[in-house]
Amino acid sequence: MPHDHHDHDHSHDHSHDALSPSGHPYRQDNDAPLTYWQRMEIAVRELLIEKGVTTAAEVAAQIDLMDSRSPANGAAVIARAWTDPAFKSRLLDDAAEASREMGFDIGPLHLIAVENTADTHNLIVCTLCSCYPRNLLGLPPDWYKTRAYRSRAVREPRAVLSEFGVALPDHVSVRVHDSTADMRYIVLPARPAGTDDLSETELAAWITRDSMIGTGLPRAPDGLSATKA
Amino acid sequence: MGGDQAGPVPMEGHDFALWEKRVDALMVLCSSKGHFTVDGLRRALEDMGEAAFEQHSYYERWIAAINQNLVEDGVYTLEELATRMEEVAQRGTTYAEAAHG
Numbered sequence: 001m002p003h004d005h006h007d008h009d010h011s012h013d014h015s016h017d018a019l020s021p022s023g024h025p026y027r028q029d030n031d032a033p034l035t036y037w038q039r040m041e042i043a044v045r046e047l048l049i050e051k052g053v054t055t056a057a058e059v060a061a062q063i064d065l066m067d068s069r070s071p072a073n074g075a076a077v078i079a080r081a082w083t084d085p086a087f088k089s090r091l092l093d094d095a096a097e098a099s100r101e102m103g104f105d106i107g108p109l110h111l112i113a114v115e116n117t118a119d120t121h122n123l124i125v126c127t128l129c130s131c132y133p134r135n136l137l138g139l140p141p142d143w144y145k146t147r148a149y150r151s152r153a154v155r156e157p158r159a160v161l162s163e164f165g166v167a168l169p170d171h172v173s174v175r176v177h178d179s180t181a182d183m184r185y186i187v188l189p190a191r192p193a194g195t196d197d198l199s200e201t202e203l204a205a206w207i208t209r210d211s212m213i214g215t216g217l218p219r220a221p222d223g224l225s226a227t228k229a
Numbered sequence: 230m231g232g233d234q235a236g237p238v239p240m241e242g243h244d245f246a247l248w249e250k251r252v253d254a255l256m257v258l259c260s261s262k263g264h265f266t267v268d269g270l271r272r273a274l275e276d277m278g279e280a281a282f283e284q285h286s287y288y289e290r291w292i293a294a295i296n297q298n299l300v301e302d303g304v305y306t307l308e309e310l311a312t313r314m315e316e317v318a319q320r321g322t323t324y325a326e327a328a329h330g
Contacts, residue, residue, distance in 0.1 A: 032323065034318070038324050040292050043316075046313060058258060062254035063250045067250075143242065150231060
């Protein structure tokens with residue numbers, strides 16, 4: 001699934017394509033010309049600090065917290081659900097509470113886990129903006145926030161899924177869940193066949209970010225196949 | 230937006246720049262401190278009109294919406310913002326120079 005790797009692909013980032021006079025690419029973030037909106041961010045942040053609303057340390061700590069959240073959190077929750085039926089039942093009952101049980105802070109949000117089965121596939125979108133289970137998956141990928149995804153996920157989900165390389169048999173129903181500010185969803189993908197002997201930790205490596213959004217399916221980690229595992 | 234026709238989903242992504250992460254952090258911190266809610270952010274975003282969604286990036290719209298809510302909440306004035314943005318522009322031509330790191 002190539003799109004899983006695009007977060008680290010700068011080749012489409014046109015604003016950074018130019019080379020410096022010495023022939024080196026400009027480093028993102030530091031050498032690009034200052035924009036109007038970056039000036040606004042600096043000004044707003046400085047004013048907030050001067051007015052005592054926040055501190056530089058608090059902003060830095062918030063960024064660290066955000067950076068520490070990744071799809072690995074969600075994968076740990078899903079892997080547990082695959083191996084522990086009682087936990088799975090609690091997850092489907094109240095995903096926020098079950099995630100807290102594993103030490104993940106979900107805040108005051110309602111979190112709903114939706115289960116993929118042999119005849120149902122779930123897909124998550126936020127048509128309004130970008131609501132996303134960020135406490136379990138980190139910040140949303142760019143495509144999740146695009147007009148194209150938000151518009152079409154509810155209109156022609158199968159076509160969108162096929163662009164992500166997910167082809168579903170006709171008998172599988174697709175359910176699309178539209179997130180809101182205080183109601184988030186996470187997909188509980190179906191455990192792949194041939195993984196019966198794997199441990200919870202090994203299983204977690206199969207669970208991709210996209211499989212928890214519904215735009216992907218769990219897959220063997222690089223270099224492994226279900227039969228070998 | 231939901232249900233509209235649109236082209237293929239663009240799959241390219243990017244690592245978030247420091248200034249974008251800071252915008253995200255300011256949103257979380259200001260809302261947790263009660264200066265505005267996610268609904269306030271949403272209202273400001275919708276008031277921008279459709280063109281803003283074509284012309285500006287995600288976090289560009291966010292910082293504009295955060296700013297609008299903070300001005301409305303009386304945290305600072307538009308004059309203070311304008312003065313500070315002008316000062317920031319004098320510091321240098323890159324983000325690192327202007328943000329002092």
